[in-house]
Amino acid sequence: MLLNTAFIRFCYLLPVLKGVEAHYGITPAMLKLPQLLQQDAMMLVPFTEVAKWLEQIEQLTGDAGFMLKIQQYLTLSSLEVPGNWFLSAPDLAITFRRINHGITSFQSGASYYAQQSGKILKWCYSNAFVKDRAKSHDSLRVAITLLNAIKHYTGNNHSLLKVRLSGSPSKQLETEALFGCPVSWNAPQTELWLNIDDLLASNSDFTYVPEPIKTAIPMSQLENYLNMPQPTDTPKVLYEMVNYSRCYGFPNVDTVADLFDISRQQLQRRLQKLGFSFTYLSGYILCNQAIKYMLEGKDPAEIASLLGYANAHSFSRSFARFRQQTPTQYLKNLKNKKPL
Template identity: 40%
Template sequence: MFENGYFVRAMGIRGLTDGLRATYGITPEQLGLPASVFEHPMTLIPVSVLNQYYENIEQVTGDPDAVLNLVSKLNIEQLGSISRWFFSGHDLASTIRRINFGITCIQSGAYLSGEVVGPIIKWTYRNNSISAPAKAHDGVRVANFMCNVIKRYLGEGFTPDRVCIPGTQQNKIKYERYFGCAIEWGHNQTEVWLPNKVRLAGSKVPSLPAEKLSMSFADLDDYLNMPDSQDHMKVLYEVVNYSRHFGLPTLARVSELLGLSEQQLQRRLQATGLNFTSVVGYVLSGEAVKQIALGIPLEQVARSLGYRNMTSFSRMFKKYRGLTPKQYLANYQMA
């Protein structure tokens, strides 16, 4: 039903965004992303937006190597509570297994795996939802993450035997100097090669106390709330939810994010007995309920959903929930 059915969490690119501001003085809005997207690390961003984001970084900075400059300064522990689970493993092999399994909670369409080839382990990353112009930037970002994970166990002096990256960059020597090894460009996936014998190496970084490894139910719910690309209604829900960061969701914006014309989206909704207005009402009222449960003031909830006044927000909410926001809040507080 929808070709663009993949997402990345805001936490996955927050480091790049912060780095752009600090290094180049560039704000998220200059790259086409409202700042409100990054107020919550779990926000789901369509991968079609990520693809354009990579291209915008190069265009706005005027630096084709900007992504490399930015990822070199990233902290791999900026992924919230899931990073504590990733790095609580007792050796490199267990950490790689956890990351391979857990990556889809952060970015759908992304697949990490390990392959033993004689004395070499190839840690590989594949993501077919990344567009051709963005593949090199995305490959550099993930290869840097992989290498930083490995360095936790093998020390800062670790250099991979080889790095393979999709796409190509002109200043190849700069990338070889950064990674400290030969780089093969034009691959269909990102690969970091390391000796098989080091897979059981212990962490060089002190482990976190066990009591700090727990994850709240809210965090767990958010991490598991990553749409399957074939769950078309869930994909549509999250695309509409993302578009509210620009104001009230419009047919034009949602259609564009899904890679469809307005007419195509309308026809596909009609085929399932839905219309765009009802979908938007369902999504916004659902998000309002979540925010009310978190204790967010009603006026702030209305603004976050794109409403400029409480009257319009209350009218929508009552239509889809049967109560005004104030009535719903009162019932919730009494429960």
């Protein structure tokens, strides 16, 4: 039994949610998105959850082409990247490379890469973890996001040579009008075809400023970009799935099994093979998350509530099991330590 799962950061979905709310009046609450998730833009969300939300948006809007209506919201500028790193490059070629490599910190199980054929460059996106109706929406989501990145350098009137989209056809005329070129569907991957010379297009607003040798970024923030597990890294996938399950209350076996779409017994057998018990695994994860919250300046009472504990005493007892001191003692020691 495999527990392969892909994740995407909530901030990479926020443009869709903001656009849907602005255009259709459909709020995250109407989609039953958990409140805790909305408070942490860097939270990792299983892509299976995202697929459900995309299909639900189509049902609520009654519009299979809702991504087309919110195209102005689908940009990379909304990602929490210092200095708007993706789109602050002097030309499209550098941004192209940054997106292909850097987006792995925001989405796992998917590939962004280039294929070249003569003077034609195909900007490709492949995602094996999306199926059914959600495949069309996800393909359009990424294609429009990449299109907006291209137009950031080439101008709003720029047209592509050809676009291939995954999933079943939807709103053919409107889609071709948006991309300014022929569009085909049911492709094995998403492809945006452009002239290779377009990579030389520069950002007219770019101002060269020498970058500092050292970039100031808090270690706790840096960790947010490094915690993306690969789909086949089962221990890390388990860790992030349990952590995500906090959004629906205190972690329990049944909730996590449902997220993996397996039975409680199957999950427990898998944990046993890995040498874990669910109680230990969830306690360990919550302890680590508690320390992350401490580094962000939150106090133990607030942390206990955020982690879903019944009360501060239960949180303190669980934390002490893993750190041999109470949260208050740990936080006091953190504050007393002098920086190197």
